[in-house]
Amino acid sequence: MxxxxxxxxxxxxxxxxxxxxxxxxxxxxxxxxxxxxxxxxxxxxxxxxxxxxxxxxxxxxxxxxxxxxxxxxxxxxxxxxxxxxxxxxxxxxxxxxxxxxxxxxxxxxxxxxxxxxxxxxxxxxxxxxxxxxxxxxxxxxxxxxxxxxxxxxxxxxxxxxxxAPADDAPLPAPVVLRRAASVDPAAVDELAALVGDAAAPALVVGADADDEAAWAALVRLAERLRCPVWQESFAARAGFPQDHPQFAGHLPAGRARLRQVLAGHDVVLVVGAPVFRQYPFEQGPFVEPGTAVALVTDDVEDAHHSPADLAVLASPAEVCRLLAERVPDRPDAPLPAVSRTPAPAPPGAGEPLRAAHVMAALAARVAPETVVVEETPSSRPDLHRLLPARRPLGFLSAAMGGLGFALPAAIGVRMASPERPVVAVVGDGSSLYGIQALWSAAHYGVGALFVVLANGRYAIMDRLAEQRGGKPPWPAFEEVSVSGLAQSLGCPARRVLDHDALLATLDEVVPTLSARTEPLVLEVVVEPDPTFAP
Structure with a gap:
């Protein structure tokens, strides 16, 4: 033949x-x-x-x-x-x-x-x-x-x-092309001098530092420097263990607040992230005068478009490992004062269930190795504050910002890593951009948990319109039933209406996440947070 x-x-x-x-x-x-x-x-x-x-x-x-x-x-x-x-x-x-x-x-x-x-x-x-x-x-x-x-x-x-008939030529060889593992010693020396001489350094980490080696190197570096560690805004992945006592939170997405957060630091070392990812345009520099910014990245595009004083194009894990060996230890420096957002109190009688209650309930129950896939714009800050990434690939999101990612991505992660629990936290509006993916989860026996925060509207768009002093022309869509859509696609689903039912359902389902082969959609009815500001 x-x-x-x-x-x-x-x-x-x-x-x-x-x-x-x-x-x-x-x-x-x-x-x-x-x-x-x-x-x-x-x-x-x-x-x-x-x-x-x-x-x-x-x-x-x-x-x-x-x-x-x-x-x-x-x-x-x-x-x-x-x-x-x-x-x-x-x-x-x-x-x-x-x-x-x-x-x-x-x-x-x-x-x-x-x-x-x-x-x-x-x-x-x-x-x-x-x-x-x-x-x-x-x-x-x-x-x-x-x-x-x-x-x-x-x-x-x-x-x-x-x-068509194939050529008789041999199959193309699997050419092994690998980036050089070595790091330019002169670049590390220059970086070590900059960071080692800093009076008040800070670290900013990003998605390209999301692996075991980079996390280990960054933890050692941060502990030697005794400095705060910030996560870049709108990151696809976490670049540092977010339950570490020196993790300070996520950088704000506007320049004014960014300057406030980084004020007082004479050197900011950014690792595995662009300098700096922003959302609304605001006048002014990214940092206050006198603050030097250095970048370590293995992505040439980030190196080219980032306004940094020094950029090192190399493996973040290897550079940070070498850097941790060279910078002086600062045992007498005070540890950074890092604030932690406490879990919200349960809603009282007649009080609505909000996204923060859901995040806190998940945080108290999911295992450290859980992969959380996020696509909930109006409650993303609650997720960041209350549901930290504790292992590499513990957090996954769409850095592009477009909707329709979380449901199918969670399915793909679970297919590739069936031993890891996978929880997608998705807004109801976001879920509708990729709702068809639930059929695949059901058909192929993908045991992910999909927590859909249902407020029946595009809450973040409503807030943006209100910030401009206007009234949004788009209507709410409270008649849409995500759980009903899921069931029509063959995916098991439940609708949760109050806090007690939420806790009971999570207590039942979360312990099964490592072994389950059946997906589940939890449509949790929540009220938008009136204090949220995009």
Missing amino acids: TRTVRDATFDVLRRHDLTTIFANPGSTEVAFLTDLPDDLTFVLSLHEGSVVGTATGFATALDRPALVNLHTTAGLGNAVGALATARVNRVPLVVLVGQQDRRHLAAMPFLAGELDGLAGRYPVWVGTPARPQDVPGAVARAWHEARDGRGPALVIVPSDDWS
């Missing part, structure tokens, strides 16, 4: 551990997907945003590229927002995009797509093989581009390419 491009591509997928295919199929992919070999696994999601979101969670948990298959213009177009999130979260994805039959593309037939450029600059690489026989090599290259560029790499494949 003649060896086909499809056969050769399957071998490439096997050699690069791309044996799970996340997809929502279309006609241009049928030739690739029909009668898959037994060692390849197909995972269906009911919308392309959920396809990419699930793959993003899967790749994040495994720390290696995942494979996505999208259907020509419609599929890629539907997935662009999720691909943007993968890029900003720096998650490697290999994305096969179907195209019409190569033999009549010149005539622009039905389903022919203008695909190169449709996703803008969010892919780290886009390949359009010149011949069918170039497809396997393009897929191999996409794996390397995705891994080294830390984002989605696309390969556009016409539907007839799969059945």
Whole structure:
């Protein structure tokens, strides 16, 4: 039997551990997907945003590229927002995009797509093989581009390419391209001099420091410096154990408050984060005059666009390990005064249930190794204050800011790490951007817990409109039942109306999270916090 491009591509997928295919199929992919070999696994999601979101969670948990298959213009177009999130979260994805039959593309037939450029600059690489026989090599290259560029790499494949005869040339070798592990000693010396001479240093950590080695190095460095440690705002992941006594909280997202927080520090060392991620535009500098800012990052884009006095482009874990060995210990320096937000008192008779009550109840029950996937804009500050990340990958969010990430990402994380409890905390408005993902959770037996905070409105948008002194034109949607939608998708769900029911349900469900194979949606009816300010 003649060896086909499809056969050769399957071998490439096997050699690069791309044996799970996340997809929502279309006609241009049928030739690739029909009668898959037994060692390849197909995972269906009911919308392309959920396809990419699930793959993003899967790749994040495994720390290696995942494979996505999208259907020509419609599929890629539907997935662009999720691909943007993968890029900003720096998650490697290999994305096969179907195209019409190569033999009549010149005539622009039905389903022919203008695909190169449709996703803008969010892919780290886009390949359009010149011949069918170039497809396997393009897929191999996409794996390397995705891994080294830390984002989605696309390969556009016409539907007839799969059945074409493969070349007799050997399979592309799995070239091992690794970043140099060594760190420039001169750069570390300069950084050590800057930080070691500081009278009042501070650390700011970010998503690119979210691994065991970086956490260990940063803890040692922070304890030698006896300085506060702040988390960057809008981070995709946590860069430091947030239950550590020197963890000071999350940086504010506006320049005025940022200057206040960092005032009094003569050196701010930022590790694994840009300098500085903000939300509203405000006039003025990021820090007060006289405060030096240094950056340690392995992301060249962050190094280029961050207004830092010194930037070191290298592994955050390795630089911080060396730095902790070189900076002088400061045993006599006072530890930073770090304030902690106490858990709110339970609501009294006639008082509404609020998001903070839910966060506090979760914090008191979930295990330290739990992965919390967040997408609840109006109650994110409550989550940050009350539900700390205590292990690497303990917190996951969409750094891009677009909605529709948390439900599918939680599913992907749990698929990749079935031994870890996974809890998604999602607003009801946010959940509707990716609600189709719940079908996949139910169908594939993914035992994640989805806590949906239901206030029947876009609360954060309401607050933003009120801050401008106006009235929002959008209505509430209190008639939407997320638990009803979940059940219609085959996913078990419960609706929780009061604090006692919340505690009873969590006491029942949380102990099962490590072993359960059935998802559960808890739609918790809450009142918006009237004091919340975005």
